[in-house]
Amino acid sequence: MFTGTHRRIVSIWFPRLASDRVLRARPVDGPFALSQRQGTAKTILCLNAAAERAGLHRGMRMADARSFCPDLVSAPARPDLDARFLASLRRWTERYCPWVGLEGADGLVLDVTGATHLWGGAGPMLADMRARFAQARIEVCLGLAATRGAAWALAHFGGTEEDLLTLPVAALRLAPDAVTGLQRLGLRRIGDLAASPRAPLARRFGPDLLTRLDQALGHSPEPVTPETEPPHFATRMTLPDPIGLESDVMAGLTRLLVALCAKLAAHHAGARRLVLTLRRVDQASQQVELRLAAPMRDPARIAPLFARGLTEVDAGFGIDQLRLEATQVEPLAPAQIGPAQSTGPDRLADLITRIGTRIGLDNILRFLPADSHIPERAFLIAPAAFSTAQGAFHAPRPRPLRLFAPEPIAAPGPALVAATPPRHFRWRAMPLTTARATGPERITPEWWLSDDGWRHGLRDYWRIETAQGRRLWLFFTPQNPGWFVQGEFA
Amino acid sequence: MSHTPLTAFPLRPARVHEVCGPAAPAFAACAAAGRPGPVLWLREAWLPETLNPLGLLPFLDPAGVLLARPANQIDGLAVAEEALKDGSVALVVLEITRPLDLREGRRLQLAAGAGRSTGLCLIPERMGSTAAETRWRAMPLFDPAREDSTLMRWEIIKNKSGTIGAWNVYWDAQAHRLDLVPPAGK
Incomplete structure (x- = not known):
């Protein structure tokens, strides 16, 4: 205490x-x-x-x-x-x-x-x-x-600290039924309550009543919990005269970025998405949004990334207020800097951001390994800005370089219902002759996932090397006899 | 057919090259193999085929491949130019679907020169651009000697600073290198 x-x-x-x-x-x-x-x-x-x-x-x-x-x-x-x-x-x-x-x-x-x-x-x-x-x-x-409980009582029921004991029992922050019960017992004022024996009161009304009494009189502590405001990552600049040149807006942006990045650095955070709001003298406002491929807080790196967005702004009669807000923030620990520092990943992240402003950050992808034998599900494609390369790829057998949706082949006579690869067939209007066939490799569908592509049942995959040179990945579906091409090897 | 070693491969750096033919993706994978940095592979979003990372595995680590899906060729060229100029990717592979005019081809060359990075366009047959440094045609060949082979015939059909020629090559996945095969019967 x-x-x-x-x-x-x-x-x-x-x-x-x-x-x-x-x-x-x-x-x-x-x-x-x-x-x-x-x-x-x-x-x-x-x-x-x-x-x-x-x-x-x-x-x-x-x-x-x-x-x-x-x-x-x-x-x-x-x-x-x-x-x-x-x-x-x-x-x-x-x-x-x-x-x-x-x-x-x-x-x-x-x-x-x-x-x-x-x-x-x-x-x-x-x-x-x-x-x-x-x-x-x-x-x-x-x-x-002197106590939180007493201050509450005085705020709600008036009076000064000296006449706390004369206030009604409702000033103790009690439940309404407890107040009614106390009044029925004739205990109307806090002073009456303080003078009564404690044990029967605790039995009758529970421990809450005495806790509240002790808190109001200062016999037991009650802390005040200050709320913390989440940090607000925004800066703005209001100009006495409107500006319109791109270089002027860029200069203003650079000043805002320095202030914003200092705040981000103080909170060990990096901006992931920035919104620059430009208010014009005619009260219209325009926004330039920048999504970054990696959290960062370096003004010198972020400013050039805004260049493309700023070219599309119509300044009208001039811009007189700039507001920069980091709408999405991620933790970014301070990094050790040294003379032998590598800038490789940083430069790549900047490039991804710049490309992302043109084609969208979701259209820059990377491959991630996945645990499946189904060729289409043996890898994942995830946006590069929101994933990290992890895990190792593993292919126990050669896999084609290109995959496409299964394309049926044409072959003369009964060749298409036999489980051995056809000797001659046509694919994409090309007559092809099988010179070497390796297989079969049987892959069964994952029954726990419904997939329309696999409704023909299990597949026997063959690697077909044709005399014409093309190396194709064919499969045969024994449950619904038919031959399809699904990929082409290197 | 020449018995000389491959002259224009590895591809001349800081230039943009072209390759056509059915084995063009394999050519690009060979060109990307062994490069120190990441590879940016640009492929328009509407094209149906997908690149299979497990198929890339014999050539390079698929984790180092960034795939970009521009909506059309204009966006694709803009992204390729940006990436070439930046120089932080080792190779930019661009699959094009309509012929480049001289201005577009020249801009790519200038960007590659500025960023000291290499570009490779996968082009459909006879869609070459005049500005390309070299143009190759890659065809798969049947290899009677080896199973699981990647025997290809690479023809250089345009070379701005050198002679043209043709070679039979295959990718040795164990040794991780390109091997020349002397043509059979000669």
Whole structure:
């Protein structure tokens, strides 16, 4: 536990967070409510002070509310936007102290221990908070105490730290049925509870009640967990005068890249996809996207890769804002650099990126080995930028250099139903004569995978060397007699 | 038929060459074998046949082959020019489907010269470009002496700086080298 210094915790409660968020963007003078759908009925989620004065309350059905208050303005609730709004408030509150956590869905908790003197004491700090939230038109209730539980109680039920014991038991963050149970026992205030014997209370209400009491009174610790913001990899530059030359845009981009890459380096990350947004003076904006073949953070290497994308930008009357964002980031550990450094893989990755801007990064492929005897499935083809060469290829028997879809051959008479290769046949309009046949190599279909190409059943593969020179890979399907060519050897 | 050793093979570096005939892919595989860097193989996306990495195995490690699938020949030429100019790939193999005009052929040559890298176009018969450094015709031959042979007849039918000729060769997968075969009966 903390010794020596007195802990100071501020709890901030936004009683009308959801409606304040909407009203900040679009002020409404009269009553206003946010509606949410509960089952088949629409009910009020949050409402402003004017609506409360008109007799409305949370959880009321919208139909009833409208009959009470015909000039009610309503809007649908957006809990996701509320959560984002609270997160941005949390980030803003870090101006008071670095240790800010979320308290439920409508509050914040700040550990201001050791930070209050920067504002001239706790009182001026709270006054500053109140003034700034009022200016932002956000209703706020503040509580300052030595523990998190007490600060919460003061924020929600008012008063000062001295009269904590006189607050109702609901200020202990208890479940509603526990509050009801305590009131039935006549324990209405926190002071009543603290003075009662503990063992019967624990038996009656479980350990949670006493934990909450101890946390509020400071007998057991309760930490404040500060949220961490994910790093945001974007930089921008606003220009006093519009620019239009490609070289000027490139110069601006280079400055942005230096800043962005420094940030990436600090987080041991490399950009995989970059988006450059160019805003023109007529408010239109154009985007140049760059997908990189490997994560990187070297400004001198990334800048030339943008060159092709920039040539397609129409500057119009000029560009006055550049924004560069790394929309996809991958971890990239710092690399050892030395005099004998090899630049081979880096140059190849740059080349793949440059080619990728022309034909698409998914169209540059590499071969990967696969575990199958079926010729078409004995290898995989994967985008080179998203895979690494791994494993070894293994061919126990010679395989053709080129594979194609099976092509039936033509042969005179019954030669095509015999299991031995035909002596003379025609393939692609060429008359061919078998000079040497090696085989058969029987390959059975993989029954656990359905493949239309193998519906003729198992295949006997033959390597046919023709007198004309062509070396073909033929197969015979004994279950459905027929001969097909599937590949050509080197 | 000449008994002289292969003069224009390995292919002259920093130039673009052409090969036609049924064994053109095998010629390209021989040309790619033993090169230190990766090989970029350009093949238009709509073409039906696929290159089989297991078939490449006797010649080179398929892990060093990058396959690019441009949508049409214009894209393919642009990618080939970019790769040749960059010089980080050892060999650029480009399968072309329509004849190159003089400008396109010349641009490839200039790019190869700038990047000090070698290019090889697999062309259909009689679709050669005037700018090519050498043009070869590769035909498979039946080999009565050896099984699993890769006997081929390579004819050089155009050579900008040398004589033309023809050789019978086969790829020795064990020794990993190209062997010349004296023509039979002579």
